[in-house]
């Protein structure tokens with residue numbers, strides 16, 4: 130789950146990371162009101178789950194409330210790489226201007242099985258270019274989760290950033306705050322770009338990006354409730370409701386599989402033979418007929434799906450129950466989509482012998498029992 134910039138920055142602030150004063154608005158009039166309250170110059174920023182907003186025209190400076198309203202009017206509704214802006218953040222501009230933009234991110238390096246901290250003195254909107262062309266300008270350190278972040282890590286990074294010594298105290302405060310935020314929120318990413326040095330010599334987070342591990346949302350209720358469900362595909366919400374692991378993908382072969390490992394293997398095989406899976410779907414162990422039926426409905430609700438591959442290896446999951454689920458679903462849905470069924474393991478024989486009530490539809494099932 131991703132947080133919006135304003136949510137990420139408010140979270141940072143709870144951990145002592147300085148952020149500008151500001152508030153969100155969903156109409157130009159609201160944006161004007163926020164700008165009036167802040168007094169002086171503000172920046173109006175599109176709130177979408179997508180980077181590169183600055184370059185896409187989603188970040189604009191305003192000298193007064195009139196301009197803030199004008200920019201909000203343009204930015205609300207703005208499409209940033211397929212993400213429509215519904216909310217803007219109106220922040221006061223960095224006090225005294227921006228002297229330097231720093232990049233600072235904490236993420237998980239899965240290969241190293243450690244937390245990685247990345248930073249660069251050349252942060253800002255061109256960080257990808259810095260990473261590609263001058264990777265030596267990006268400093269990385271790895272933190273052993275058993276040991277945690279220690280002051281020497283801060284010293285090493287502050288030195289690498291060539292930060293003026295007068296800023297080292299502030300930098301450590303922000304680095305340790307961000308690290309505590311990362312650990313305390315079960316995040317897989319906490320990024321600040323830019324972390325600026327203001328004209329007044331203060332470090333401040335002007336942007337924020339946080340990704341929370343979905344598997345941790347159960348113990349992060351305060352973060353979970355910030356999820357913007359309006360942007361989660363309806364099919365995924367429905368799947369969550371009934372306890373199916375379902376992720377919409379871009380291909381055209383729908384998959385229904387029991388077990389995450391078999392589901393991933395099935396997707397790999399589809400790709401190996403030149404196909405593209407339309408989804409990841411794990412119906413889980415011991416799925417009921419209703420669950421199977423819902424799963425199939427979810428798959429078929431995607432118009433991109435041109436075929437369905439059902440791959441069931443029954444252990445706790447019973448073949449006859451899966452068959453009942455398929456028959457139930459096909460009783461409700463009219464579809465021409467061909468389906469390939471592989472049913473093996475517990476009660477596979479009974480499943481394959483299940484008598485459909487509507488043979489008209491089941492005639493399209495190709496039963497592969499090899």
Ligand code: GDP
Nearest residue numbers: 172180181182183222223253254322323335336
């Ligand atoms: P992104 O492009 O989606 O990463 O959006 P950012 O929040 O990073 O904004 C893009 C750029 O706008 C930053 O790199 C800054 O140069 C500039 N910017 C953002 N906030 C402020 C601000 O408060 N004051 C000023 N002067 N510039 C800002």
Ligand code: MN
Nearest residue numbers: 253322323336
């Ligand atoms: Mn940014």
